[in-house]
Amino acid sequence: MxxxxxxxxxxxxxxxxxxxxxxxxxxxxxxxxxxxxxxxxxxxxxxxxxxxxxxxxxxxxxxxxxxxxxxxxxxxxxxxxxxxxxxxxxxxxxxxxxxxxxxxxxxxxxxxxxxxxxxxxxxxxxxxxxxxxxxxxxxxxxxxxxxxxxxxxxxxxxxxxxxxxxxxxxxxxxxxxxxxxHYYPEDQVTDRTQRYLVSEIVREKITRQLGAELPYEVAVEVEEFKYQGKICHISALILVERDGQKKIIIGEKGARLKKIGQQARMDMERLLESKVMLNLWVKVKRGWSDDDRALRSLGYDE
Known part of the structure; x- marks a missing residue:
């Protein structure tokens, strides 16, 4: 056919x-x-x-x-x-x-x-x-x-x-x-990959957790996305622009980052219909939100 x-x-x-x-x-x-x-x-x-x-x-x-x-x-x-x-x-x-x-x-x-x-x-x-x-x-x-x-x-x-x-x-x-x-199969609901959707889930939880404290300069990069048996292992890097922002996201003794991870993992398991092992890190990458090359490397392309 x-x-x-x-x-x-x-x-x-x-x-x-x-x-x-x-x-x-x-x-x-x-x-x-x-x-x-x-x-x-x-x-x-x-x-x-x-x-x-x-x-x-x-x-x-x-x-x-x-x-x-x-x-x-x-x-x-x-x-x-x-x-x-x-x-x-x-x-x-x-x-x-x-x-x-x-x-x-x-x-x-x-x-x-x-x-x-x-x-x-x-x-x-x-x-x-x-x-x-x-x-x-x-x-x-x-x-x-x-x-x-x-x-x-x-x-x-x-x-x-x-x-x-x-x-x-x-x-x-x-x-x-x-x-x-029809351009897409009838069971397809988005053009975005699971990897992209997973990174967006993490960003949503950060946004909701931090409200007015949240700097706009936050991005999420998924570094690992692989299935081992029935478990999906995901590692994601949260990028901020300043050390103070990193401290805000991590929170007292890592409490806020832990809560972000717990909420994100629950949504990921619903999305992927699989158990998820999620690891999150926070890293300072100065000026990424005003750097065209950095934006392209993070997937912000035309």
């Missing part, structure tokens, strides 16, 4: 999920897929690279692109990389889902809106966290603002976290998906 005969005919298209940092894009993707592939936290800049989430139901395959939030007024190499990733996704898709907060509009939202205007793709606006409104009338100023900016866009109030109105969002997306072959 040829490759073309293997590929299922139907409808297939790319959907960019865009918005300012920390507006709920990754949470929305995870709930649309019905499983977790993008890490989440309350801290901006949690997502750093475009991640594909693939949902196949019958003849329809939706390929969601979870993008980093677009940043303004930040000029480190890693911020430039994240902006390029998000901007490229907006240009090359069949539908753009613009996630905004139900009542808040910021300079960062403005930057995303400017990028979307350059895209030729149809736009669906997801007003996130709408379940938290005391009165529906509180939505009116934001709805008017968005209708003026995107007169042809469909506006859907929803809650990514609680799964409200996601069916309506999905139906609106499907209306714009073209006919074509």
């Amino acid at each position: 040829s490759d073309n005969e293997n590929q299922k005919q139907g409808r297939c298209g790319y959907v960019a999920i865009v918005g300012r940092p920390n507006v709920g894009k990754s949470t929305l993707l995870n709930h649309l897929l019905g499983q977790k592939i993008s890490i989440t936290s309350r801290k901006p800049q949690t997502t750093r690279q475009n991640t594909l989430g693939i949902k196949t139901e019958g003849e329809i395959q939706l390929i969601f692109v979870d993008t980093p939030g677009l940043h303004s007024n930040q000029d480190k190499a890693i911020n430039r990389f994240m902006n390029r990733s998000a901007e490229s996704a907006i240009r090359d898709v069949d539908v753009v889902v613009f996630v905004v907060d139900r009542t808040i509009w910021t300079e960062a939202d403005e930057k995303v809106a400017e990028e979307i205007v350059r895209s030729k793709a149809p736009v669906i606006i997801a007003l996130n966290k709408s379940d938290r409104l005391e009165k529906k009338s509180d939505l009116i100023p934001q709805l008017q603002n968005l209708s003026n900016r995107f007169p042809e866009a469909e506006l859907i109030p929803l809650s990514a976290l609680h799964g409200q109105n996601l069916k309506e969002l999905e139906e609106a997306i499907i209306a714009h998906i073209p006919e074509g072959i």
Whole structure:
């Protein structure tokens, strides 16, 4: 059987999920897929690279692109990389889902809106966290603002976290998906490797543990990923930029690093459906977040 005969005919298209940092894009993707592939936290800049989430139901395959939030007024190499990733996704898709907060509009939202205007793709606006409104009338100023900016866009109030109105969002997306072959097997849910997903799990636990203390200059590099019998052995290096940051992550007598490792291992075992032996180290690598070569070595490439 040829490759073309293997590929299922139907409808297939790319959907960019865009918005300012920390507006709920990754949470929305995870709930649309019905499983977790993008890490989440309350801290901006949690997502750093475009991640594909693939949902196949019958003849329809939706390929969601979870993008980093677009940043303004930040000029480190890693911020430039994240902006390029998000901007490229907006240009090359069949539908753009613009996630905004139900009542808040910021300079960062403005930057995303400017990028979307350059895209030729149809736009669906997801007003996130709408379940938290005391009165529906509180939505009116934001709805008017968005209708003026995107007169042809469909506006859907929803809650990514609680799964409200996601069916309506999905139906609106499907209306714009073209006919074509499916690019991925129907059981595949992401383009990312297990090794990458494991590194992201560690980064999520660091982000959630440290909250406001966390420096942006944290990266995770998986140095070992191998199965021995029924156990997966994983060794990961946590990179920071200063000695003080290293101390924060390790914590008093190693307590914080131990807790990060315990939480990460539990998620890894769910992901891999296997027992995991996890070793974490923390290392200072000065200036990595503003060094293009260091970023490439850590997998931040185009």
